[in-house]
Amino acid sequence: MPTASVRALEHPTCEEIRLEGVLHALSDPMRLQIVRYLSRLPEGEEAACSAIELAIAKSTTTHHFRVLREAGVVSQVYRGTAKMNALRRRDLDTLFPGLLDTVLRADAAQRRRTD
């Protein structure tokens, strides 16, 4: 695994993560799709932004990842030319027990109904 680059990315600390912000971040279909994707990775695994195929422009993708990061939903690190993303599962589970899983299950249920 290549080391992280010097470029730093601002992440909210656990104390700074707000429920409203998390809910807002999750209330967009594109961002929900990103979170769903990341949630399927094995524990500890990361994915590059480009790994998720979204039907939107690249710059818009950047925007959505930023919203997720600033809300405290994902963590991002640069590795080479890639920016790797991971869910902040542990942090979210500590702050808001069960929230992430419940939302993901709700999302799965909705997709089952409407697909």
Add this chain to the structure above:
Amino acid sequence: MPTASVRALEHPTCEEIRLEGVLHALSDPMRLQIVRYLSRLPEGEEAACSAIELAIAKSTTTHHFRVLREAGVVSQVYRGTAKMNALRRRDLDTLFPGLLDTVLRADAAQRRRTD
């Protein structure tokens, strides 16, 4: 209990309720406060819009109740001059099991931390 007035209010059916819409409705502090208030009522109880003291103008309150209703989070009926509100607990629990309770618990946890 007075009967409901003729004035009808549009509510989404269960099939029309979208997870994204629910999360968005819950991602506003004022609306979260309304939902918190309604969640504390005994099962089946309703509250008038005016029962909840919000630090905003009355017309803004109307707006937030409407967002909650259109997202499928609350149901509203006119009774006399009042408009009674209740959480759509049963519907939400059927569609998205555990979501409402988990969000309410997360909200309580956050308040415990930051108060």
Add this chain to the structure above:
DNA sequence: CGCTTAATACGATAATCTACGTACTACGAC
């Protein structure tokens, strides 16, 4: 009927959000 209370409708405004394209930067490979 006229008064009061509860809530709405309307119109305005300022902020925020999503989306895009284009130009740019950082990194790794050659």
Add this chain to the structure above:
DNA sequence: GTCGTAGTACGTAGATTATCGTATTAAGCG
């Protein structure tokens, strides 16, 4: 150094949002 890949920054357009004040409607009461 040059090239390709990954992602950012910036400016912007269009939509939605949150807020307000004022005028208005509906219901119940005397």
